[in-house]
Amino acid sequence: MYAVVDIETTGSKPDHDRIIEIAIYLHDGKQIVDAFTSLVNPERYIPDFITKLTGISNATVADAPKFYEIAKKIVEFTEGCIFVAHNVQFDYSFLKNEFRNLGYNYQRKTLCTVRLSRKLIPNLPSYSLGKLCESLQIKIKDRHRAKGDAEATAKLLTRLVGINHNHLENDVIEEEIKFPTLPPKISHQQVADLPEETGVYYFHDEEGSVIYIGKSRNIRKRIASHFQLFNKKRKTAEMKNAIADISYTLTGSELVALLLESAEIKKYKPRFNKAQRRSVYLYGIFVAKNSEGYLRLYADKIKTDKNPIYFTNSAALAKMIIEKYQQKYQLCQKLCDMYRHSGACFGYRVGECQGACIGEEDLNEYNQRVEQAISQLSQFKKPNFVIVGKGRNHTEKSIVWVENGRYLGFGFVDTEITQSETWQELREYIEKYQHNKDTQKIIQQYLETTQDKIVYF
Numbered sequence: 001m002y003a004v005v006d007i008e009t010t011g012s013k014p015d016h017d018r019i020i021e022i023a024i025y026l027h028d029g030k031q032i033v034d035a036f037t038s039l040v041n042p043e044r045y046i047p048d049f050i051t052k053l054t055g056i057s058n059a060t061v062a063d064a065p066k067f068y069e070i071a072k073k074i075v076e077f078t079e080g081c082i083f084v085a086h087n088v089q090f091d092y093s094f095l096k097n098e099f100r101n102l103g104y105n106y107q108r109k110t111l112c113t114v115r116l117s118r119k120l121i122p123n124l125p126s127y128s129l130g131k132l133c134e135s136l137q138i139k140i141k142d143r144h145r146a147k148g149d150a151e152a153t154a155k156l157l158t159r160l161v162g163i164n165h166n167h168l169e170n171d172v173i174e175e176e177i178k179f180p181t182l183p184p185k186i187s188h189q190q191v192a193d194l195p196e197e198t199g200v201y202y203f204h205d206e207e208g209s210v211i212y213i214g215k216s217r218n219i220r221k222r223i224a225s226h227f228q229l230f231n232k233k234r235k236t237a238e239m240k241n242a243i244a245d246i247s248y249t250l251t252g253s254e255l256v257a258l259l260l261e262s263a264e265i266k267k268y269k270p271r272f273n274k275a276q277r278r279s280v281y282l283y284g285i286f287v288a289k290n291s292e293g294y295l296r297l298y299a300d301k302i303k304t305d306k307n308p309i310y311f312t313n314s315a316a317l318a319k320m321i322i323e324k325y326q327q328k329y330q331l332c333q334k335l336c337d338m339y340r341h342s343g344a345c346f347g348y349r350v351g352e353c354q355g356a357c358i359g360e361e362d363l364n365e366y367n368q369r370v371e372q373a374i375s376q377l378s379q380f381k382k383p384n385f386v387i388v389g390k391g392r393n394h395t396e397k398s399i400v401w402v403e404n405g406r407y408l409g410f411g412f413v414d415t416e417i418t419q420s421e422t423w424q425e426l427r428e429y430i431e432k433y434q435h436n437k438d439t440q441k442i443i444q445q446y447l448e449t450t451q452d453k454i455v456y457f
Contacts, residue, residue: 001026001027001028001029001080001081001082002026002027002028002029002081002082002084002111002157003024003025003026003027003077003078003081003082003083003084003108004024004025004026004027004032004084004085004150004153004154004157005022005023005024005078005083005084005085005091005092005095005150006022006023006085006086006091006146006147006149006150006153007019007021007022007023007091007094007095007146008020008021008022008050008054008056008144008145008146009042009050009094010042010044010045010046010047010050011047011050012090014093014094014096014097015097017042017094018040018042018043018044018067018098019040019042019067019094019095019098020039020040020041020042020046020050020054020056020061021037021038021039021040021054021056021145021146021147022036022037022038022040022070022074022146023035023036023037023038023145023146023147023149023150023151024036024037024074024077024078024150025150025151025153025154026077026081027084027154027157027158029161030158030161031158032151032154034077036073036074036077037146037147037150038064038065038070039056039060039061039064039065040061040064040065040066040067040070041061041062041063041064041065041066042061042067043066045058046058046061053144054144054145055144055145056145067098067102068102071098071099071102071104074095075099075104075106078108081108082108082109082110082111082177083108083109083110083111084110084111084112084113084153084157085110085112085113085153086112086113086114086129086149086153086156087112087114087184087241088110088111088112088113088114088180089112089237089240089241090237092108092110093237109177109180110177110180111173111176111177111180112176112180112184113153113156113157113160114127114184115176115182115184116160116164116172116173116176117132117156117160118184118185119172119176119187120160120163120164120172121136121160121163127184129149129152129153129156130143132156133152133155133156136156136159138152138155138156138159139152140152160173161173175188181227182227183227183240183241183242183243184240184241185206185243185244185245186227186243186244186245186246190246191220191223191224191227191246192220194219194220194223194246194248195219195220195248195250196218196219196220196221197218197219197250197252198215198216198217198218198219198250198251198252198253198254198257198390199215199216199219199248199249199250199251199252199257200213200214200215200248200249200251200257200260200261200264201213201214201215201216201219201222201223201246201247201248201249202246202247202248202264203239203242203243203245203246203270203272204243204244204245204246204247205242205243205244206244208245210264210268210270211239211242211243211270211271211272212239212243212270212272212273213261213264213265213268213270213273214226214261215251215254215257215258215260215261216257217254217257219248223246226239226240227240238272239272250392251392251398252389252390252391252392252393252396252398252412253389253390253391253398253400253410253452254389254390254446255387255389255398255400255410255442255443255446255450255452256389256398256400256410258442258446259400259407259410259433259439259442259443260410262438262439262442263433263434263439266434282301282302282313282314283299283300283301283302283311283312283313283314283315283317283318284299284300284301284302284308284309284310284311284312284318285297285298285299285308285309285310285312285318285321285322285377286298286299286300286306286308286309287309287370287374290335292359292363293363293367294332294335294356294363294366294367295335295366295367295370295371295374296335296336296337296370297322297325297326297331297335297336297337297370297373297374298322298336298337299312299315299318299319299322299337300315300318301315307404307405307406309374309377309405310377311436311437311440312437319337319338321377322336322337322338323336323338325373325376325377326338328373329369329370329372329373330352330353330354330369331353331356331366331369331370331373332345332347332348332353332354332355332356332357332361332366333345333346333347333353333357334353334356334357335356335357335366335370339357343357343358344357344358345357354366380402380405380443380444380447382456383402383403383404383405384402384403384404384456384457385402385454385455385456385457386399386400386401386402386423386426386454386455386457387399387400387402387443387446387447387450387452387453387454388452388453388454388455389450389452389453390452391412391413391415392412394415395414395415396412396413396414396415397412397413397414397415398410398411398412399411399412399413399426399429399430400443401427401430402443406435407433407435407439407440407443408427408430408432408433408435409430409431409432409433410430410431410433411426411429411430411431412429413426413429423455423457424457
């Protein structure tokens, strides 16, 4: 038995908005056998745009039952039924949240008529309920009302069940009930065909645009976790409905996957990726020696001929960080670009500077404290090295190249080549990528735990 459901709500967020109308049609696989419909008092204001769409106003639901008053009826009416809806994730997640607020765990097997229609009636111009019913000549008596939309969905289900019975390869409905968590435009076979290997994966919309990028040591397992049943977050639901295709790039190495993911997010700026999208670091903290040999720290714009020891997205932040280390290591304000007048710095005058600004403090002792600050800010302990890791297959290795403290990129080489060539000759295998604070952090953190081979040169 199927319970075909449609709801109207105060908005699109299950964890915030409420149900204002519900309709449930019991369907035995051939026809409608029973029905339950009700307006619902959401106990909150119904926005004007919802009233314009549905015709349901605050006055309409003023005397309607509250959800808790019809909750038992919904549980009993749908007991033992497959929960069916057009874009089932929306309706089911709202009902689950309403019951969750009452302290009850509402669970039913689900079936989405959007996904089912795409499989059994392919190549239609649209699978929205209105357009789909128009294509199949199913009349909707009262559009954007729960009763009219649920009845149309029930009639659609009758049509789909009939088509499914004539489907010779397999029972599509049974498969959809068994695998309900996939996005409407993604098949179970697409997920089954994904590799259980390390790499970067891409979600695409119907136009082919990249809408999300991720990385994993097991691509299939990670992608399947994205599709776990009805995450409460609205963004997750939006992404699932938008996914039309999946692609991937194998890397073998987890470090390469991390670096490639970071670069690709910056390149494509997918709308469902928040982290790393805007990681543009225009300023940095630099170190140099003054004419007397004292090390000085200063903030400046990042230029190709100058390598910062730390990246920031603003000069103000760079100066703030310098001030923090100036205080921590009792450094001279003048040599930290915080005091630009002639003579001794202000710190010397109040006893907080030992006189490096006027040559009184021992050069080596002062520079030693600056080096301590630099070691905490600096991205790598040594400036030139190659990280040799797992390749995409057993015959190759991955190499991640860092030179003069800057990440240059990564590449893949035959295992035999890493044993027979000099490391500088392997540089030609590197595909160049941008060095930024994200890559700096990725490599720095990876070096703390990795068992990969590290070759210094």
